Amino acid sequence: MSTTPIRASATVIGTCGRWVQGLGAYLGLASALMVLIALFSLLSSHFLSYATFSILANQMPDLMVLAVGMTFVLIIGGIDLSVGSVLALAGSMISVAILGWGWGVLPAALLGVACAALVGTATGMITVAWRMPSFIVSLGVLEVARGLAYQMTDSRTAYIGDAFTWLSEPLAFGVAPSFVIALLVIVVAQLVLVRTVFGRYLIAIGTNEEAVRLAGINPRPYKVLVFSLMGLFAGVAALFQISRLEAADPNAGSGLELQVIAAVVIGGTSLMGGRGSVISTFFGVLIISVLAAGLAQLGVSEPSKRIITGAVIVIAVVLDTYRSQRTRRRN
Template identity: 50%
Template sequence: MKQTQLRQSILQYGGLVAVLIALVAVFSVMSKNFFQMTTLVSIANQIPDLTFLAVGMTLVLVVGGIDLSVGSLLALSSAVLGVLMANQEWPLLAALPIAMLVAGGCGLINGFISVGFGIPSFIVTLGMLEIARGATKVVTDSQSVYIGSRIEWFGQPITSILLSPAFFVAVATVIAGQFVLMRTVFGRYCVAIGTNAEAVRMSGIRAAPYSIAVFGISGLMCGLAGLAQSSRLSTADPNAAIGIELAAIAACVIGGTSLMGGRGSVISSFIGVLIIQVLQTGLAQIGVSDANKQMITGGVIVAAVLLDALRTRWGRAKV
């Protein structure tokens, strides 16, 4: 059994790493500036916000839900952080918990309404997307809030190692997320709920608290993503992260997380984030227009979803 699981893990991770290496090789041939330390370091320092979102999204997808509000919650948490630090002169250590609690609370509301009232999470989180985006504009008065050096250090590369503190926190979050999903009772229950929620209930386990909790965790990850993006831009922008929820979902699906629930890996989602960022950076370097970049990225997402559907159908056929 362990050998089978090990073989499956090698095939899963090995295939994703092979795709990542192939993309790097292709863009290195097409652009002489791609395979350079500055480009690779830039990619690493640009991924923390999407990585945080992908960690939370993986857990939500595993239980069979989806969260379309993550981009707006990122912007809302960033706005709260910016207003507290820039306008109220709060220190980061005091402002960050408030920003994360706001995003986490919105996530819990998503989970409570979706699970408690049996409403599809797609609809609930779509509504929260609009609510949070509007709240962001109210908080900031629709103006960008400049925070400056008090937050820049988190997103700026450390001179000696060229990587930012945000990158290391994001990697640590991926490791912690993978451990929770694969090595804890909470994670195993989440997988079981996504696989067969009725069987979980028949076993005497209350599925609702776990399903609600993952939406709360997704909200907290939006708070960290808001910190990462604000530190990189030095600003809280009310229009930030529009559409990033699609990239987060795409990263998870590319990594093998099922849209039907019951299967997922945080590490695989992280590799999916790297694939998306390498794709976007490479396309930009070879001069592909924004319109064509959107078309190509959309094609990759559709291909990943199609692969997930075929993989699910093939799995059912084997059973």
């Protein structure tokens, strides 16, 4: 008796199961987002408005692209704490190129993004070459990048002007080009993760790196590439910030890494590696952004906002640990 129909049926059932599980995760995140929006709409008469959501959409792009990079980093079992400082370094490099060297806008932008990508590559190479925890390496890079940003700008904000403002000027429906670009990055990154060999390798590396190595695949170049992409996205985020502020601030991105990690973990990407979704990360960004905007409109003090945001992060980590333990028991 042929087993082909049985195998085909098992494949279909498995695919449908994964699809339903993924849809359930999206619905859960969407429900949490709707609850937040409903809550803040009840507590603040100004929250549920066109102006609020237009401002939200145009302030999120830097967090969105950084969260995409962090999703990939966490999927391979790493972490990058330097993204905020690398963002500031890229912005400082752009300001020096334009104001100090007289470069044009495009060459300066490319230089800033390339500088950020180079820093990310260095983080990945050190992590991989010496088998060091990326937590420690990126913590050191955080300090180095921030120090370089201070040196480049003499610890002062460099006002660049309106060279990049077209990125943040609202177009149709009050949405800026930066938001559209960030959305495209999310769509492409999700397709790369679920539809390409590269994406499958990343998930396999995060799940069991030794098994990947025994299968004849060298995981080291893929891990370095992921950190390079993280740096590149930090450079792009720097452009988005400069377009809004019309300036490069050496203090930019301070503490931003915590928001990025929070958004990714809330989206369901595992801190242990091997599991993640860019679309879910986008929901995490929306939840973090709506939470921050709602608390600001309610006039919640900065210390209280930090307490609430920190509590959300802890809850997300606890839920991630619970999911991981339940998955291990099921397997």
